[in-house]
Amino acid sequence: MATVVRMPSVLAGAAEAAIARWLVGVGDAVTVGAPVAEIETEKALVEYAAEESGIVGRLVLAEGEAGEVGDPILVLVSTAETDADIDKALGKAPTAGTQASRGAASGSERSFGRSGEPEAAAVTTEGGGPGGLVATPQESRIFASPLVRKVAAEQGIDLAAVEGTGPNGRIVRRDLERLAATPPRSPAPAPDRAAAGTAQPGVSVADGAALADGALVAGTGRESPAGGRLIPHTPMRRAIARRLSESKATVPHFYMATDCVVDELLALRGRVNATVAGKTVAGKVSVNDFVVMAAAGAFADVPEANVTWSDEGLIAYGNVDISIAVATDGGLVTPVLRDVGAKRLSQVAREARDLAQRARDRRLAQREIEGGVLSVSNLGMYGTLEFSAIINPPQSAVLAVGAARPQPVAADGAVSVATVMRCTLSVDHRAIDGALAARWLAAFTARMQDPLGAIA
Amino acid sequence: MPRARRLQPAAEWTEIASTAADWKAADPALLATMLGQLHLIRAFEETVLELAGEGLVHGPAHSSIGQEGGAVGSIAGLRSADGVNGSHRGHHQFLAKALTHVTKGRLSPAELVTPEVAEVLRRTLAEILGLAQGYCAGRGGSMHLQWLEAGALGTNAIVGGGVPMAAGNAWAQKHAGRLLHRGDAPPAPPDMDLTVTYFGDGAVNIGSVLETMNLAAAWELPLAFFIENNGYAVSTTVGEATGEPRLSARGTGFGIPSYQVDGMDPLAVHLVMEAAARRMRSGEGPVVIEALVYRFFHQNGPFPGSAFGYRTREEEAAWRARDPLDRVAAEMSRLGLIGEEGIKSVRDQAREAMREAAAALVEPDPAAGGTGGPHGASPRGGTAHKPGARRIRPGLWPDPAFVDVGIRGDAAELAGARTAEEATFGGEASRGKFIDAVWRVMDRRMTADERIVVLGEDVHKLNGGTNGATKGLAGKFPGRVLGTPISENAFAGLGGGLALDGRFRPVVEFMYPDFLWVAADQVFNQIGKARHMFGGKNPVPLVLRTKVALGSGYGSQHLMDPAGIFATSPGWRVMAPSTPFDYIGMMNAALALDDPVLVIEHVDLYPSEGDIPAGDLDYLIPFGTAAVRRPGRDVTVLAYLSMVEQARIAIERTGIDAELIDLRFLDRASLDWETVGASIRKTNAVLIVEQGSLGTSYGGWLADEVQRRFFDWLDQPVQRVTGGEASPSISRVLERAAIARADEVAAGLERVRAGFGAGYQGGGSR
Known part of the structure; x- marks a missing residue:
C-alpha cells in the first residue's frame, strides 16, 4: 500500500508551509529518520525526516510550492506499486474532498500543485484581519472592483475585512474610503508609480500621481509620498508584523532602565580575547555574550523572575533559556540559548555565534526558535544610546542594550569618567510586577559591573 | 383599339467589325504593338497558372487567357493620363495599361522586352504572389492591382464595384481643365482624358453599374463602360441571367451610344475605341462597348470550363480557333509585316521574359527532393516538396509588421x-x-x-x-x-x-x-x-x-x-x-x-x-481632442452630438458630480484617449451616452476599449445609455420610447450611482 506523506505541522499556528528543497528524488529509498525535504514556514527552514520507510513514488509538491498542513507532499511506495496505486492512495486522501479529487484527477507527477507562488498562497491564507475573517480557498471569493483590488494590493489592505456595499456586495472605492475614515490602519506604503505606469499600456508615469491625487487617497486624508515602491511581504515579514502587533496590543509592557559601568567588563573581555583560545575566531567572546551571562546570573539571583504568562497560570522554569535577537536580511530572528546558567562563557559565545550564523543562513530548526523567558536585543554596535523593545511572546521580558560610551559618573561624591552602557528592560506586567523586575535588573547590573562573576 | 407608334431609343446602337481594308489601313506599328502586348499578357497568364498549379499563388488567380483582345485593342491607343479600372479578372487590362504607359504605346517585335517592360512583368507578378515589391506592396494580389501613375486606377473584387469610382475619375478628367483655366483666356476646345471601366457580363445586372451609366450619361462624363461578355458568369450563361443577352442594349436605356464588337478581333476593338474616344474627349459623354470574348479556362485555375460540365469542348475549340493572338499574327503576316520567324520570336521573347520574372521571385525549394531520389518524400506531404518544387524567395515577402500600415493617413497634413x-x-x-x-x-x-x-x-x-x-x-x-x-x-x-x-x-x-x-x-x-x-x-x-x-x-x-x-x-x-x-x-x-x-x-x-x-471661419478644432464640457469627480460621461446637451440636463437633474466629455472625434484613430483616460482615473466610473439603437450603436467598441485600457481604474462596470433594440417607429410615442434623451441618461446615471455603494455622499435627486 502506497503511503501518503503529508505536510507536517512544523510550527504551531502555521497553517501552511512550502517545500524549499527536496532532499530525495523519485525512486530513492527512504528510511525512517532520513531527511527528505527542507520545509519552509514563515519563520524557519526545517529539515523534515521521514517517519516511515519506502521508495519515493511521487513528489506531489514541487520545490517552492506551498501546501496546507495535512496536504500530501510525497508518496512512498513499495517496489511492486505503480502510478495507479499512487493515484489510488492520493484519491483516498481523507483531508479534504477537493484534494482527493485533485489527486484522482491527476495522472502525472506534480501536476496539481497549488499556486506556483508560495507567498501569494500565503497571503490568501494569512487571515487575521480586524474582522477576524479569513479568506481560504474553501470560502467564496471576494467580489471587489478592479480599482479596489489594485489599491488593496498596493496598500496592503485585507479585503476579507472590508464590507462591500456595491451591487452584489461588491467592494467599491467608497467602501475603502469609509474604512480608512474610521479606525487608523497600519501606514500605507506609497502606490508603486513605476508599476502603475508599466501595468497600463499607454499610461504615463504621471498616472501614479493621478491616482494619488484622486478621490480615493484625497478622501482619506492619506498622502502618498511620491516615488514609493511596493515590496511584497515575505512570510517572515508577515510573521514579525503579526507577532509583534499582537504582543504590543495584548501584553501590558512596562519599562525600566539601568546604567551599567562596564570598564571592567571590557577590560576582562580584552584579556579573554587575548588568550590563546581567544585569538581564534571560535574562541572570541563578545560584549553581548557577557550580557547574556549576566542576565542568566540575574535569573539565578532572582529565580521568581524566571516565569512566563499563560492563561492557565504562570509557568516557572528551572533552566534559564535566553534568546538573542539576530538581524538578518529577511528580518528579526530570535534563536534560543538553552540553560545558559549551566554554561561557561566560552560555550555561550560559541553557541551564540553558531545560532546567529544559522539564523542568517535561514537554517535554524524550528525548536531552536521556540521558548525562552527573555530576549537580549543589542544595538550598541550601531551606537544606539538607548531604546526599548517589544516583548517576543511567549517570553516575559526583553532587554534592550545600548552602546557603551565614556561619560561622567558621580561615585562617592566625586565625578569621574567611566564607560557606561544603558540597558532598558521591557517587562510583561501580567507575569512580573515592578518590584520583582527592579530586583532582577539590580542583580543584572551588579553582575555586569562585576564581570568575573559572570565567567566564574 | 389604341393607336400604337413605334419609339426608338435616342442613342445609337451599333455592331462594328473590321474589314480587310481596315487591317490594310492600320498603322503597322500599332499592329506590332498589339501583337507584342497580346503575347506578353498570354505568357504572363500562363506563368500565373503555372505558379498557381504549384501552390505559389495564394487565393484565386482569374485567368484572362482568351480575352486579351478586348483589353489590348481598347488600351493600346490610350494616354497615360487616361484611366482604366477593372474587375477580379483584370490582369490583362492592368498589363496593357502599364505596358502602354512604359512603352509610350510602342512595342518593337524585334526587341520586345525592354527593361521597363521586364519591370512591369516582374512587379505585376510579384503583386499577384503577394510580395513586397508589387505595385500595392503585395496587399492587393491578383484582384487589386493599382498603379495610379500609369492610369491603372485599381481592379476590384466586388463585381461592378469599381464602376462608380471610374465615374469619379471621369468627372475629375472632365472638370480638371477648369482648375487650370485662369482669367479671360478663351477655353481650348475640349480634349479631355477619359476613363474606361471594364467589367464582365455578370456585372451588367448590378445596381452600381446601371446607376453609374445613368449618372455618367446625365453628367456627360468621358467614361467608357467596357463589357467583356465572355458568355458566362462563372457557370451561369448570359441567357440564363437576363432577358436581353445583347448586353450593350443596356446603354441605350440611358441614352448612351453603344457598340457591340468582336473582342477576338483586337483591331475591331481598337477602331470602336477610337470612335468612342473622339466622343468622350470632346465632352459629349459616355459610351458602352460590349466586346464578345471567351475565357479559355474556367473562372479561375488551369482547367477548361468543359471540365466542370457547363460548356462543351466543341464550343471551346471553336473559340480557341479564333484566338486573338493568332488573328493579329495572321493578318500581319498576310500584310507582309511579319514572318513565321518573327511571330515565333515574339512568342519566345515573351516566354523568356516571364521565365526571368518568375526566377526573380521564386527559387528551387531546398526541402524538395531530387528527381526520383529517396528524399523525394516530403516530411509534410503535399505538392510543395515534390522534386523540382519551387518556393517564394523568402526575403521577398512583406514584413508582417506592415499589416495595418496605411489604413489611414497620419494627419500630418494638419500640422x-x-x-x-x-x-x-x-x-x-x-x-x-x-x-x-x-x-x-x-x-x-x-x-x-x-x-x-x-x-x-x-x-x-x-x-x-x-x-x-x-x-x-x-x-x-x-x-x-x-x-x-x-x-x-x-x-x-x-x-x-x-x-x-x-x-x-x-x-x-x-x-x-x-x-x-x-x-x-x-x-x-x-x-x-x-x-x-x-x-x-x-x-x-x-x-x-x-x-x-x-x-x-x-x-x-x-x-x-x-x-x-x-x-x-x-x-x-x-x-x-x-x-x-x-x-x-x-x-x-x-x-x-x-x-x-x-x-x-x-x-x-x-x-x-x-x-x-465674425469673419473667422478658417480655424481648426485641435485634431483628435475631446472637450470637457463639465468637470466632475464622480463619473465620466462620454457623449457626442446632441447627447452632450441631453447628458448635461440629466447631470444637473440627478445632482451627481459627473464629468461630461464631448468626444467630438469618434473613430479609433482620432479619439482623445488622453482626456478620457485622465477623467476615468479621477472618477473610476464611466457612462457612455448615445441616442440611437443598441444593435448598431457606437458605445460597444468604446466600452471594450475602455475596460481594457483602464481596468484597474474602474470601480464599476462601464455603463451605457442607448436607444432600444429596434429602429425607431414613426408613431410619436413609440419613437420617443425607442430613443434616449435626458430621462434615459438620468436613469443611466442612477445605475452608476447604485454602483457607488453605501459610501456615496454626494448628489441627491432634485
Missing part, C-alpha cells in the same frame, strides 16, 4: 494649421444657428478652395437642400454643387473616384444616415478600404456629411446613428460636432485631412444657437 477652441476664443463672435454654421463654413471653404465639390440629393435646390445645409452655394459656385439622382451607390462611389484622383475634394451628402446601407459597397468596401488595400499610400480625401434625425418621425429606415458602423469600419474617420463653433473648426479639419471623414450632424442641433466667429 501647423491654426486652431481655436470656443472656450478660449478671443475674437469677435455673434450668436448664430448651427445650421448657418454648416453652410457658412462650406461657403468659406469653397471660396478659398476651388477643389471642393458638393454632391448629394437636392443639395443644389430648395435653398440649400432639405435642411438648408448648402444654402446659397449652388448659385455662388456654379458646377460645384451637384444635385444627384437618387443613387447613393453611384454618387458615393463617384465621390470616392474623385478623391482617389486627388484633384478635387468631394463633399458627399447622404440625406439620411440609413442610406449607408444602400451605398454600403462604395462606402465601406471601396472608399474605406481603398487606401490600405492598394498599398497604403494613395490618400482618399472625401468628406461624407449626414444628419441623425432621431426624433423627426421618419421611422425605421431613416433614423439610425451611423457613428457605430463607421467607427468599426477601418479607413474612416468620424467627427461629431455639438456646437456651431466646433462644427466650423471640425469641418475645416475634415476638409484638410487626406482621409475619408464622416461628419455627423443632428437635426436637433440645427436650430440650436451658439457663437459663430
Whole structure:
C-alpha cells in the first residue's frame, strides 16, 4: 500500500508551509529518520525526516510550492506499486474532498500543485484581519472592483475585512474610503508609480500621481509620498508584523532602565580575547555574550523572575533559556540559548555565534526558535544610546542594550569618567510586577559591573 | 383599339467589325504593338497558372487567357493620363495599361522586352504572389492591382464595384481643365482624358453599374463602360441571367451610344475605341462597348470550363480557333509585316521574359527532393516538396509588421494649421444657428478652395437642400454643387473616384444616415478600404456629411446613428460636432485631412444657437481632442452630438458630480484617449451616452476599449445609455420610447450611482 506523506505541522499556528528543497528524488529509498525535504514556514527552514520507510513514488509538491498542513507532499511506495496505486492512495486522501479529487484527477507527477507562488498562497491564507475573517480557498471569493483590488494590493489592505456595499456586495472605492475614515490602519506604503505606469499600456508615469491625487487617497486624508515602491511581504515579514502587533496590543509592557559601568567588563573581555583560545575566531567572546551571562546570573539571583504568562497560570522554569535577537536580511530572528546558567562563557559565545550564523543562513530548526523567558536585543554596535523593545511572546521580558560610551559618573561624591552602557528592560506586567523586575535588573547590573562573576 | 407608334431609343446602337481594308489601313506599328502586348499578357497568364498549379499563388488567380483582345485593342491607343479600372479578372487590362504607359504605346517585335517592360512583368507578378515589391506592396494580389501613375486606377473584387469610382475619375478628367483655366483666356476646345471601366457580363445586372451609366450619361462624363461578355458568369450563361443577352442594349436605356464588337478581333476593338474616344474627349459623354470574348479556362485555375460540365469542348475549340493572338499574327503576316520567324520570336521573347520574372521571385525549394531520389518524400506531404518544387524567395515577402500600415493617413497634413477652441476664443463672435454654421463654413471653404465639390440629393435646390445645409452655394459656385439622382451607390462611389484622383475634394451628402446601407459597397468596401488595400499610400480625401434625425418621425429606415458602423469600419474617420463653433473648426479639419471623414450632424442641433466667429471661419478644432464640457469627480460621461446637451440636463437633474466629455472625434484613430483616460482615473466610473439603437450603436467598441485600457481604474462596470433594440417607429410615442434623451441618461446615471455603494455622499435627486 502506497503511503501518503503529508505536510507536517512544523510550527504551531502555521497553517501552511512550502517545500524549499527536496532532499530525495523519485525512486530513492527512504528510511525512517532520513531527511527528505527542507520545509519552509514563515519563520524557519526545517529539515523534515521521514517517519516511515519506502521508495519515493511521487513528489506531489514541487520545490517552492506551498501546501496546507495535512496536504500530501510525497508518496512512498513499495517496489511492486505503480502510478495507479499512487493515484489510488492520493484519491483516498481523507483531508479534504477537493484534494482527493485533485489527486484522482491527476495522472502525472506534480501536476496539481497549488499556486506556483508560495507567498501569494500565503497571503490568501494569512487571515487575521480586524474582522477576524479569513479568506481560504474553501470560502467564496471576494467580489471587489478592479480599482479596489489594485489599491488593496498596493496598500496592503485585507479585503476579507472590508464590507462591500456595491451591487452584489461588491467592494467599491467608497467602501475603502469609509474604512480608512474610521479606525487608523497600519501606514500605507506609497502606490508603486513605476508599476502603475508599466501595468497600463499607454499610461504615463504621471498616472501614479493621478491616482494619488484622486478621490480615493484625497478622501482619506492619506498622502502618498511620491516615488514609493511596493515590496511584497515575505512570510517572515508577515510573521514579525503579526507577532509583534499582537504582543504590543495584548501584553501590558512596562519599562525600566539601568546604567551599567562596564570598564571592567571590557577590560576582562580584552584579556579573554587575548588568550590563546581567544585569538581564534571560535574562541572570541563578545560584549553581548557577557550580557547574556549576566542576565542568566540575574535569573539565578532572582529565580521568581524566571516565569512566563499563560492563561492557565504562570509557568516557572528551572533552566534559564535566553534568546538573542539576530538581524538578518529577511528580518528579526530570535534563536534560543538553552540553560545558559549551566554554561561557561566560552560555550555561550560559541553557541551564540553558531545560532546567529544559522539564523542568517535561514537554517535554524524550528525548536531552536521556540521558548525562552527573555530576549537580549543589542544595538550598541550601531551606537544606539538607548531604546526599548517589544516583548517576543511567549517570553516575559526583553532587554534592550545600548552602546557603551565614556561619560561622567558621580561615585562617592566625586565625578569621574567611566564607560557606561544603558540597558532598558521591557517587562510583561501580567507575569512580573515592578518590584520583582527592579530586583532582577539590580542583580543584572551588579553582575555586569562585576564581570568575573559572570565567567566564574 | 389604341393607336400604337413605334419609339426608338435616342442613342445609337451599333455592331462594328473590321474589314480587310481596315487591317490594310492600320498603322503597322500599332499592329506590332498589339501583337507584342497580346503575347506578353498570354505568357504572363500562363506563368500565373503555372505558379498557381504549384501552390505559389495564394487565393484565386482569374485567368484572362482568351480575352486579351478586348483589353489590348481598347488600351493600346490610350494616354497615360487616361484611366482604366477593372474587375477580379483584370490582369490583362492592368498589363496593357502599364505596358502602354512604359512603352509610350510602342512595342518593337524585334526587341520586345525592354527593361521597363521586364519591370512591369516582374512587379505585376510579384503583386499577384503577394510580395513586397508589387505595385500595392503585395496587399492587393491578383484582384487589386493599382498603379495610379500609369492610369491603372485599381481592379476590384466586388463585381461592378469599381464602376462608380471610374465615374469619379471621369468627372475629375472632365472638370480638371477648369482648375487650370485662369482669367479671360478663351477655353481650348475640349480634349479631355477619359476613363474606361471594364467589367464582365455578370456585372451588367448590378445596381452600381446601371446607376453609374445613368449618372455618367446625365453628367456627360468621358467614361467608357467596357463589357467583356465572355458568355458566362462563372457557370451561369448570359441567357440564363437576363432577358436581353445583347448586353450593350443596356446603354441605350440611358441614352448612351453603344457598340457591340468582336473582342477576338483586337483591331475591331481598337477602331470602336477610337470612335468612342473622339466622343468622350470632346465632352459629349459616355459610351458602352460590349466586346464578345471567351475565357479559355474556367473562372479561375488551369482547367477548361468543359471540365466542370457547363460548356462543351466543341464550343471551346471553336473559340480557341479564333484566338486573338493568332488573328493579329495572321493578318500581319498576310500584310507582309511579319514572318513565321518573327511571330515565333515574339512568342519566345515573351516566354523568356516571364521565365526571368518568375526566377526573380521564386527559387528551387531546398526541402524538395531530387528527381526520383529517396528524399523525394516530403516530411509534410503535399505538392510543395515534390522534386523540382519551387518556393517564394523568402526575403521577398512583406514584413508582417506592415499589416495595418496605411489604413489611414497620419494627419500630418494638419500640422501647423491654426486652431481655436470656443472656450478660449478671443475674437469677435455673434450668436448664430448651427445650421448657418454648416453652410457658412462650406461657403468659406469653397471660396478659398476651388477643389471642393458638393454632391448629394437636392443639395443644389430648395435653398440649400432639405435642411438648408448648402444654402446659397449652388448659385455662388456654379458646377460645384451637384444635385444627384437618387443613387447613393453611384454618387458615393463617384465621390470616392474623385478623391482617389486627388484633384478635387468631394463633399458627399447622404440625406439620411440609413442610406449607408444602400451605398454600403462604395462606402465601406471601396472608399474605406481603398487606401490600405492598394498599398497604403494613395490618400482618399472625401468628406461624407449626414444628419441623425432621431426624433423627426421618419421611422425605421431613416433614423439610425451611423457613428457605430463607421467607427468599426477601418479607413474612416468620424467627427461629431455639438456646437456651431466646433462644427466650423471640425469641418475645416475634415476638409484638410487626406482621409475619408464622416461628419455627423443632428437635426436637433440645427436650430440650436451658439457663437459663430465674425469673419473667422478658417480655424481648426485641435485634431483628435475631446472637450470637457463639465468637470466632475464622480463619473465620466462620454457623449457626442446632441447627447452632450441631453447628458448635461440629466447631470444637473440627478445632482451627481459627473464629468461630461464631448468626444467630438469618434473613430479609433482620432479619439482623445488622453482626456478620457485622465477623467476615468479621477472618477473610476464611466457612462457612455448615445441616442440611437443598441444593435448598431457606437458605445460597444468604446466600452471594450475602455475596460481594457483602464481596468484597474474602474470601480464599476462601464455603463451605457442607448436607444432600444429596434429602429425607431414613426408613431410619436413609440419613437420617443425607442430613443434616449435626458430621462434615459438620468436613469443611466442612477445605475452608476447604485454602483457607488453605501459610501456615496454626494448628489441627491432634485
